[in-house]
Amino acid sequence: MTDLGLPAVRGASVHDPARPADDRLIDRFGRVATDLRVSLTDRCNLRCTYCMPAEGLDWTPTDELLSDDEIVRLVRIGVQRLGIQEIRFTGGEPTLRVGLESILRQVSSLRPRPDISLTTNGIGLSRRAGALVAAGVDRLNVSLDTLIPERFERITRRNRLADVLDGMAAARAAGLDPVKVNTVLLRGVNDDEAVPLLRYCLEHGYELRFIEQMPLDAQHGWQRTEMITADEILGRLRTAFDLVPDPGERGGAPAERWLVRELDPRPGSGAAILGAVGVIASVTRPFCGDCDRTRLTGDGQLRTCLFARSETDLRAMLRGGAGDAEIADAWRGAMWAKAAGHGIDDPGFLQPDRPMSSIGG
Numbered sequence: 001m002t003d004l005g006l007p008a009v010r011g012a013s014v015h016d017p018a019r020p021a022d023d024r025l026i027d028r029f030g031r032v033a034t035d036l037r038v039s040l041t042d043r044c045n046l047r048c049t050y051c052m053p054a055e056g057l058d059w060t061p062t063d064e065l066l067s068d069d070e071i072v073r074l075v076r077i078g079v080q081r082l083g084i085q086e087i088r089f090t091g092g093e094p095t096l097r098v099g100l101e102s103i104l105r106q107v108s109s110l111r112p113r114p115d116i117s118l119t120t121n122g123i124g125l126s127r128r129a130g131a132l133v134a135a136g137v138d139r140l141n142v143s144l145d146t147l148i149p150e151r152f153e154r155i156t157r158r159n160r161l162a163d164v165l166d167g168m169a170a171a172r173a174a175g176l177d178p179v180k181v182n183t184v185l186l187r188g189v190n191d192d193e194a195v196p197l198l199r200y201c202l203e204h205g206y207e208l209r210f211i212e213q214m215p216l217d218a219q220h221g222w223q224r225t226e227m228i229t230a231d232e233i234l235g236r237l238r239t240a241f242d243l244v245p246d247p248g249e250r251g252g253a254p255a256e257r258w259l260v261r262e263l264d265p266r267p268g269s270g271a272a273i274l275g276a277v278g279v280i281a282s283v284t285r286p287f288c289g290d291c292d293r294t295r296l297t298g299d300g301q302l303r304t305c306l307f308a309r310s311e312t313d314l315r316a317m318l319r320g321g322a323g324d325a326e327i328a329d330a331w332r333g334a335m336w337a338k339a340a341g342h343g344i345d346d347p348g349f350l351q352p353d354r355p356m357s358s359i360g361g
């Protein structure tokens with residue numbers, strides 16, 4: 001395990017004799033990881049202010065990134081030896097990965113076949129949505145923070161709003177249903193758009209999820225007092241909509257889901273459910289107790305949490321000739337040592353050295 005600073009957990013190690021014999025990715029708090037997030041690249045064609053600086057970052061050199069074959073091998077180990085059921089490809093911007101479709105095809109041919117999803121900023125999706133579905137994508141999340149072109153440019157430092165909206169429509173036309181939309185609200189920038197964004201998504205059949213801004217920006221500029229909280233988001237939505245808690249099982253899902261009705265339906269139109277909205281309150285209502293995630297960075301480092309302070313170097317194992325069983329056991333050992341929570345509220349909280357774009361959001 002590579003120590004990146006303060007250890008997140010003490011007293012647990014890869015060879016902890018207290019770890020029961022179990023093929024799955026279990027931890028000391030009764031959680032079982034079945035959802036693998038894979039970052040395919042740390043590069044991006046946008047520069048969202050809450051994620052990276054205008055000039056971009058020192059991108060990981062290609063030879064340090066996992067090759068397509070290495071990614072597929074690790075995913076196969078996860079699926080066939082460790083009980084991984086869902087794979088989400090992300091980044092950086094995963095659509096910048098040259099071998100994306102090939103990776104998707106190989107992962108979708110694994111048995112048991114995992115559920116495959118992609119988180120993207122939507123640039124280029126209008127041309128590629130069909131090919132991505134054909135290659136195996138089952139579900140798609142597109143990030144969209146505003147419907148106003150000037151604001152889009154201010155937030156992402158690129159003038160590409162129309163591309164993103166076209167990409168979302170193409171994804172829906174390619175049969176992805178629902179296309180999920182991820183939104184981060186920023187105080188004084190787009191926090192007046194909660195209602196218009198939800199209306200837009202309801203009208204177009206997309207499912208919107210608001211994400212609380214987290215301390216994962218490369219510039220380390222996050223301030224708790226500046227973030228828009230889940231309560232604020234719900235308060236803004238309730239000025240226009242009636243929100244009914246979704247009675248469905250939440251399971252390990254990070255979003256609290258609400259069914260949406262018009263606050264003041266027109267006479268005769270009744271109180272029909274218009275759709276659903278989610279709020280991912282990672283900071284103010286952490287869901288660590290139900291976390292079912294394990295993460296792989298583009299350079300082959302295993303992370304147990306977005307906020308982990310240590311990593312396990314699976315790339316070194318791959319390139320050092322380790323067998324599948326040995327890699328699987330290192331993975332189990334790392335997950336056994338997973339911390340109970342992300343600790344954002346702890347006085348000693350330290351933001352991880354890797355930014356979101358490198359970990360894979």
Ligand SMILES: C[S@@+](CC[C@H](N)C(=O)[O-])C[C@H]1O[C@@H](n2cnc3c(N)ncnc32)[C@H](O)[C@@H]1O
Nearest residue numbers: 051091092093119120121143182213214356361
């Ligand atoms: C890191 S991006 C990677 C995938 C792709 N580039 C995209 O933007 O969808 C994944 C998600 O993380 C979100 N994100 C990035 N930085 C964040 C932060 N500091 N706090 C909360 N969410 C963040 C983005 O809005 C996006 O929805």
Ligand code: SF4
Nearest residue numbers: 044046048051092121
């Ligand atoms: S949030 Fe996604 S689109 Fe925006 S800069 Fe980060 S990686 Fe790129």
